[in-house]
Amino acid sequence: xxxxxxxxxxxxxxxxxxxxxxxxxxxxxxxxxxxxxxxxxxxxxxxxxxxxxxxxxxxxxxxxxxxxxxxxxxxxxxxxxxxxxxxxxxxxxxxxxxxxxxxxxxxxxxxxxxxxxxxxxxxxxxxxxxxxxxxxxxxxxxxxxxxxxxxxxxxxxxxxxxxxxxxxxxxxxxxxxxxxxxxxxxxxxxxxxxxxxxxxxxxxxxxxxxxxxxxxxxxxxxxxxxxxxxxxxxxxxxxxxxxxxxxxxxxxxxxxxxxxxxxxxxxxxxxxxxxxxxxxxxxxxxxxxxxxxxxxxxxxxxxxxxxxxxxxxxxxxxxxxxxxxxxxxxxxxxxxxxxxxxxxxxxxxxxxxxxxxxxxxxxxxxxxxxxxxxxxxxxxxxxxxxxxxxxxxxxxxxxxxxxxxxxxxxxxxxxxxxxxxxxxxxxxxxxxxxxxxxxxxxxxxxxxxxxxxxxxxxxxxxxxxxxxxxxxxxxxxxxxxxxxxxxxxxxxxxxxxxxxxxxxxxxxxxxxxxxxxxxxxxxxxxxxxxxxxxxxxxxxxxxxxxxxxxxxxxxxxxxxxxxxxxxxxxxxxxxxxxxx
Numbered sequence: 001x002x003x004x005x006x007x008x009x010x011x012x013x014x015x016x017x018x019x020x021x022x023x024x025x026x027x028x029x030x031x032x033x034x035x036x037x038x039x040x041x042x043x044x045x046x047x048x049x050x051x052x053x054x055x056x057x058x059x060x061x062x063x064x065x066x067x068x069x070x071x072x073x074x075x076x077x078x079x080x081x082x083x084x085x086x087x088x089x090x091x092x093x094x095x096x097x098x099x100x101x102x103x104x105x106x107x108x109x110x111x112x113x114x115x116x117x118x119x120x121x122x123x124x125x126x127x128x129x130x131x132x133x134x135x136x137x138x139x140x141x142x143x144x145x146x147x148x149x150x151x152x153x154x155x156x157x158x159x160x161x162x163x164x165x166x167x168x169x170x171x172x173x174x175x176x177x178x179x180x181x182x183x184x185x186x187x188x189x190x191x192x193x194x195x196x197x198x199x200x201x202x203x204x205x206x207x208x209x210x211x212x213x214x215x216x217x218x219x220x221x222x223x224x225x226x227x228x229x230x231x232x233x234x235x236x237x238x239x240x241x242x243x244x245x246x247x248x249x250x251x252x253x254x255x256x257x258x259x260x261x262x263x264x265x266x267x268x269x270x271x272x273x274x275x276x277x278x279x280x281x282x283x284x285x286x287x288x289x290x291x292x293x294x295x296x297x298x299x300x301x302x303x304x305x306x307x308x309x310x311x312x313x314x315x316x317x318x319x320x321x322x323x324x325x326x327x328x329x330x331x332x333x334x335x336x337x338x339x340x341x342x343x344x345x346x347x348x349x350x351x352x353x354x355x356x357x358x359x360x361x362x363x364x365x366x367x368x369x370x371x372x373x374x375x376x377x378x379x380x381x382x383x384x385x386x387x388x389x390x391x392x393x394x395x396x397x398x399x400x401x402x403x404x405x406x407x408x409x410x411x412x413x414x415x416x417x418x419x420x421x422x423x424x425x426x427x428x429x430x431x432x433x434x435x436x437x438x439x440x441x442x443x444x445x446x447x448x449x450x451x452x453x454x455x456x457x458x459x460x461x462x463x464x465x466x467x468x469x470x471x472x473x474x475x476x477x478x479x480x481x482x483x484x485x486x487x488x489x490x491x492x493x494x495x496x497x498x499x500x501x502x503x504x505x506x507x508x509x510x511x512x513x514x515x516x517x518x519x520x521x522x523x524x525x526x527x528x529x530x531x532x533x534x535x536x537x538x539x540x541x542x543x544x545x546x547x548x549x550x551x552x553x554x555x556x557x558x559x560x561x562x563x564x565x566x567x568x569x570x571x572x573x574x575x576x577x578x579x580x
Contacts (some may be wrong), residue, residue, distance in 0.1 A: 008253035012047035016147070016576075021045050022123035025232065031121070049083040049252035051245070052114060052122040056134045056378040058092030063154050063210065066201040066232055066330055068154065070241045074126055077245020081253070083247065088116055093133040095210075097263075101294060104452025106133040106140075106549060107556070107565050113141025120369075124146060124252040126244050130154020130202070130232075131484075132209040135217060136286035142294040143258045143285040144568065150253040150351050151223045152212035152244045154231035156324035157202030159361050167197045168206040170484020171318040174458065181428075184465035202232030205324040206359060207316040208483035212279035218333045219273040220266045221350030223256070225359045229328035247352060254353065262294040269356065271303055272343045275310040275382030276336070278401045279320035280483025281491055284384065285453075289562030297568040300386045300395045300560050304519065307382030308341055310426065312401060316484040319401035320378055326357040328368035334363030339371060372407045375430035378443070387490065389521040390530070391476070391502050394494035394560045402486030408516040410488075411524075412474060413509050419444045420456050427461075428463040436465060439474045439512040443504055444540065446478030446496025447556045447563050451543065457481035457491040474514060476521075478503055478559070490514065490521060492559040498540065499558075505533040 013016065020031045032042045053074050054319065057067035071087050078085035084382045091109045093102040117125055127138040142149040158330070160167030176193055179185040203210030214228035224244060230237045267287065274283050284303055291298035307389060316322050327336075337344065338360040346357030365371045372378060379401050386395050400408065414437050417423040423442055426432055427513050434440075440459045457479040461470055475489045478496035495501035506512070511524035525533075544550050555565035 003551040004365045007254045014185045015047070015049060017045065017050040017121035017123050017380035023030070031126065038314075049249050050121050050492065051078045051083045051085045051122040051248050051252070052117060052120065052125040053087040053128065054090045054116065054125055054138060055087055055128045056090055056131070056138070057128070058094065060097045061092040061094040061202070062096055062198070063203045064092065067128050070238070072554070073238050074152065076244040076248055077242035078311050080242070081246040082269030083203060083249035086122070088120070089136075089523065090116060091130060093137060095132045099454045100450050100494065101454035102131070102133040103454065103563070106137045107568065109134065109137030110140035110144070110568065113138050114144045117145035117147050118574065119572070123148070124148035124248045125219065127151045129234065130210055132213070135213040136209070136290060137396055138515070139217065139290055139516035140293050140564070140568075143262065143290065144574075146257050146259050148248065148255065148257050149222070150244055150248045150251065151177070151217050153217070153223060153228050154210070155202050155234070155237050156205040156211055156304050157198060158231055158233060158323055159205055159323050160197040160199055164383045166323065167193065167319040168484070168500045169198050169204040169321050169480050169553035170208050171206045171486065172197060174485060175176040178461065181460075181463050187563045191209070198233055200233050200376065202486055206276055206318060206484045207314065207324070208281040211324055211484055212274065212283045215277060215333055216270040216273055216279070216287065218284060219270050219337060221261045221348060221356065224352055226332050226335055229324060231325055231328065234575060250353075251351065256351065256353070258294065261349055262296065262347065263353065264296050266348045267291050267294075267296050267298050267420045268306070269344050269348060270304070272310050272340060273337065274303070276312060276340055277308045277314045277316070278379070278399065279405040281384055281397050281399055282480055282483055285399060285480070285492070285559055285563050287380055288560070289564040292562055292564060300397070303384060304386035307384055307386075309321045310340070310380040312383050313339055313374060313377050314539070315370050315372060315378050317439045318329050318384065318484055319399070320321070321519055325468035330367035331365045334360045334364045336364040336371050338344060339365065339374060341416065348376070355447045380416055384515055385519055387509060387516070387519050387521040391506070391512070391521045391523045393494045393502070394558065396490050396493040396521060398488070398490050399486070399518065403516075407472065407474055407488040410474050411511055412439045414439050414441045414506050414512050416506055416508050420450070420454070421458075423459065427460055428532045430463055430464060432464070434462050434465065436473055437469045440477060441496040441503070441506055441512070442475070442477035442479060446493070446498055447558060448541070448553055449478065449498030451498055451549070451552060451556075453478070453480050453559065453563060455480050455482045455485070457489050458487055459487040459489070474512070476512065490523045494558045494560045496558060500534065500537055500539065501531060504537055507531055530554055
């Protein structure tokens with residue numbers, strides 16, 4: 001519930017927006033007259049919190065088709081609470097339609113969000129996001145601007161359907177496409193699946209990146225309780241939008257900013273939740289980027305440390321059986337976190353003004369087969385492991401719940417693909433000499449190499465092996481993979497091949513070893529041989545010589561550092577505009 005503060009910290013004259021509207025001078029005259037030009041009176045904004053509604057709606061963002069309506073419902077709540085809502089469109093990052101990947105533009109959205117909040121007369125903001133990279137992009141910018149901010153997640157779409165089978169977007173795409181490639185599924189059946197797998201507005205209804213980030217944001221207190229799991233089409237989602245509108249006005253009066261909510265403890269709570277969810281591996285990159293914006297030390301080693309003690313208790317695809325609607329009906333994030341109480345810092349403050357402990361203390365698990373008790377987990381160890389070795393000196397990650405246990409300890413010869421184009425050209429050729437014991441290795445797919453680190457990490461199984469019944473094999477890359485994906489896929493190898501990391505120096509036939517329990521990845525290549533190969537290595541020619549692409553290549557950090565731009569990480573606060 002929303003908690004009103006009986007003793008607000010701020011008075012109307014302390015509102016940031018009043019620098020634009022209150023003074024009796026020429027510039028403020030201009031600002032007020034332009035409000036009147038748009039049909040508002042000066043009183044609409046005078047002495048009231050101006051709330052920016054940052055909307056990532058787009059005709060090419062499949063997850064956000066309901067956001068125009070949600071923006072109107074948000075405005076209703078702002079007006080009800082005595083605020084002045086202003087809707088501002090910001091860049092929409094469509095995971096499906098943007099190439100080479102929406103991740104390439106996450107930092108651009110973060111920059112836009114920060115500058116929109118800083119340059120306009122905005123006292124607080126509601127961030128409308130959901131599709132994978134919109135949530136971290138919006139939050140990164142809001143953290144840097146540090147005005148009171150609240151996220152309204154898009155919510156998951158309703159479950160898909162094919163005949164009598166419940167479909168989960170992403171996860172079942174990979175599953176049934178493999179069967180199609182193996183010759184086990186007809187074109188007609190695939191068309192029926194295509195028509196039934198995504199049937200409403202909202203994000204993937206599996207525990208993909210969108211759902212993972214929504215849950216982690218709620219855990220960190222950046223949403224209102226239960227906001228992360230409400231399906232996009234439910235009337236409760238409309239009501240939540242109006243609640244967010246009312247609450248953000250209160251947050252402005254309370255001066256409740258991201259810097260107050262996002263602490264070391266709240267980020268560690270998010271890592272605990274990520275491990276217990278078996279969340280998307282993408283969450284590691286995004287949380288590290290968010291933490292660096294907030295000035296909080298967080299590394300991939302923290303994820304591995306927590307993964308060793310926190311089990312997976314949420315039974316959702318791709319690791320488990322159920323979908324996001326079931327998670328919501330089971331009690332959602334409050335019930336899930338209540339199961340994890342012993343692993344959480346409960347005194348962290350949340351956007352509704354209460355502590356995390358207060359928000360979850362009465363939450364009940366309704367469906368224990370979906371949210372399982374700690375004593376009966378889906379898997380004893382956490383959802384993501386961090387591996388290190390001579391192939392990944394700065395680390396790499398794997399989701400063991402999505403992998404075949406027979407491959408947890410494996411040694412096999414490498415088949416090297418030098419680019420995604422090379423992979424597409426050769427992976428299904430009949431003359432590709434490959435067996436189930438081989439290790440498929442993709443280079444040139446990291447932050448700089450692709451560029452943007454696309455979701456190419458779930459390398460396809462060669463068609464000739466699919467026809468033999470093979471459904472998993474070891475795959476290694478410096479790419480990411482969709483949170484809806486699965487398989488024995490080693491991801492985020494750092495440093496990446498494009499900057500001369502060891503991954504760039506692997507040749508066909510080199511023996512590659514992984515040992516998940518030992519958290520080890522190793523290329524059976526001597527140090528001297530690596531040095532010889534490195535002396536002959538040359539970086540590929542840059543694909544961008546100008547514009548945003550050049551900025552990206554000049555400034556992006558490696559996967560274990562969050563893939564943010566170096567100059568955007570935590571530093572001295574940027575000064576407020578002072579020329580009016």
